[in-house]
Amino acid sequence: MGLFDKIFKRPARPDQRPQGFFQTFTAYTPLFTSWGGCIYESEMVRAAIHARATHISKLAMQVSGAAKPKLQTRLRAGPNEFQTWGQFNYRLSTILDVQNTAFIVPIFDELDQVVGIYPLLPSLCEVLQYGGEPWLRYTFSSGQKAAVELRCCGVLTKFQYQDDFFGSSNRALNPTMDLITLQNQAIGEAVKNSATFRFMAKVNNFAKNEDLAKERRRFNDANLRGEGGLLLFPNTYTDVKQITAQPYTLDAGQMQQIKARVNDYFGVNDDILQNKAYGDAWSAFYEGAIEPYAIQLSDVLTKMLFTQRERAAGAQIMATANRLQYMTNKEKLEVSSQMADRGIFNRDTIREIWNLPPLPDGQGQAYTIRGEYWLLHDDGTATRKGDDLTDGT
Structure with a gap:
């Protein structure tokens, strides 16, 4: 099977x-x-x-x-x-x-x-x-x-x-792909041509085509079939010149434009490709490239696997990412301390930001709130964690 x-x-x-x-x-x-x-x-x-x-x-x-x-x-x-x-x-x-x-x-x-x-x-x-x-x-x-x-x-x-x-x-993307293909071919041809030497010269005192052909064969046998050495030109050759091939390749600026076209098409940049993005730069990439995929995938899978009644009752599949992991260590520390003091993050959530495993036996699920923080209720009363004080003002 x-x-x-x-x-x-x-x-x-x-x-x-x-x-x-x-x-x-x-x-x-x-x-x-x-x-x-x-x-x-x-x-x-x-x-x-x-x-x-x-x-x-x-x-x-x-x-x-x-x-x-x-x-x-x-x-x-x-x-x-x-x-x-x-x-x-x-x-x-x-x-x-x-x-x-x-x-x-x-x-x-x-x-x-x-x-x-x-x-x-x-x-x-x-x-x-x-x-x-x-x-x-x-x-x-x-x-x-x-x-x-x-x-x-x-x-x-x-x-x-x-x-x-x-x-x-x-x-x-076809025009850009054609440019990339032509550029790669041009680079390959340039490498091949750089390893070859070609010359041109005038040959004197030859009136027949048969004589020119014989001289060409003689020159090749004498100079180009050995194990290397010098090219010897007799006095019958004049205006001896080396032919230098100059294949056209795109300069750095033009190559950067082609690369920028590809990056723009797929929503990436050099920092993302080279794993240099963090903090706000990575958050921008997440919102522009990853989050749209996550939202579409979540909606498609939820609709695909659950009926309308089940979705109305709260059944869903969500693709999420912890964006805080891509902050700098200084930003992570600031977010961790501020969110923990206010009881927004528990210990396991903070440990996840630092790429640490959760604490065993559910110890990391508890929330900690600093004592000077007060909770203001809808009825106007306020309570402080650990105290039985109320204030109706």
Whole structure:
């Protein structure tokens, strides 16, 4: 049994003939095809995608609510039996950046109950109508096909404009990718040409083409087939000049512009790529690149796995990150002391900021409030921690 059978192991329906494409507002055929542009093969593009995916893989998945307790227990351990949440988010983010559309399918057990989720990379996906309901039919590069109800699947998109279901391709990046390819070729040619020597000269006293050909062969045999040495030109050669190739390559400023285009397209910068961002710089990257992914993933998974009634009762999945870990040590100390004194953070929360494990036996769940802080109640009374004093003023 392969991975395909592990994920799509629901029994096939007796009549799975679709009733045409699902009707959309835009009149575009609801069809996704894997884009042929190999942007992931570019070192510069892969570095940008990897930087985003690496930080996204650190998101913590929190399941809350009372619905589907068995499923919640499974999801807290991981999305499926093959991946951790870090691996799941890394691959899903990579697929989304490369294809601008990422699919998540549920994994069913023998009783047709959801026991996990898995990110897909199909070569083709169609929205078809069957039994009055839209279905997603996936076709993989191996030729295998599988169909799942659209309401059971999750679809993440970027640059969604023309299609009602899927994002656009990355063809807008084609001019930049062409420049990167040409530049790499030019650098390679420059290295090759730097190891060769070419000369040109006039040959005198030769009137026949046959004589010129014989002289060319003689010169090659005498000078270019040995183990190195000097090139000897007899007096029949005049105006001997070396031919120097000067392949054109982009200067540093132009290369920086190309790099800035790629970084702008994927929402990263040099500090993020080189792991130099912290504090406000990393918070800005989080809000611009990671938080939109976390919000979309949380909404998609919540709607995918829980019914409307269960969501109304508080069932949800949230992707969160502890942004305070990326502050400087001075900022961490200030936040820790101020939030602890006011009873906002407990000890375990502060230890998490400093990348420390929680205290055993729930010791870190207690809150500490400094004695000079007072709690003002709605009725106008005020109490101080540890005292029985009240003040009605």
